Amino acid sequence: MAKLTIVASIKVKSDQVDFVKSQLENLVPITREEAGCVQYDLHQDNENPAHFLFFEIWESRELWQDHTNNDHIKAYQAATEGMVEEFVLHELTHIA
Template identity: 30%
Template sequence: MFAVVVTFQIKPEAISAFMPLMTQNAKTSLAEELGCLQFDVATDISRPGEVFLYEIYDNAAAFEAHLASAHFKAFDAATRNMIASKSVTTYGRVSQ
C-alpha cells in the first residue's frame, strides 16, 4: 500500500475551472490505472481555494505510473497556471 496526500491552494479565479478537471482526473485514474485503488477529492466550504486529495496505490511504482500517464500529464498541463501552491506527501504501510 502506498498513500499519497496532496493539498492544493487554487487561485480564486480558477476554482470553478479546476474542479471539473480534478474530478475527471480522479475518475480516470480509478478507471484506467490498475494500481490505483482509491482517489478521493475533498474540499471544505470554509476554505474554498483548498483542495485535498487522498490517493491509495498498490505501491510506489503504481504511483509513478500514474504520474507518467497521458491523462495525468494532460491534467497537469491544463491546471498548472491555476495552482497557487501544492504540497505532496507520501506514506508507505507500516509492517504489522
C-alpha cells in the same frame, strides 16, 4: 509490501476554483481504473473552496509513479498551468 498512501494538497487561485475543480474531477474516474489504484478520493475544503485534497492509496510506489506519468495527468497539468498557487504532496506508508 505495505501500500503507498498519497495526500496531495492543491491550493488554486480564487478566480480559477470552478475550472480547476472540474479538471480535478475529470481525473477521478480515469485514475480509479488504473493498475494499482486502491483508493482515489478528491476533497474540497469547507472553509476555503480554493483548497483541494486528494487522498490516494496505491498498491506500490511504482504503480503510483506510472499514474503520475499518464497522459491524463499531463493534460490536467497543461490545462491548469498558472492556476495552482501551492501543491504539496506527501508520500506515506500505512503502518497500523
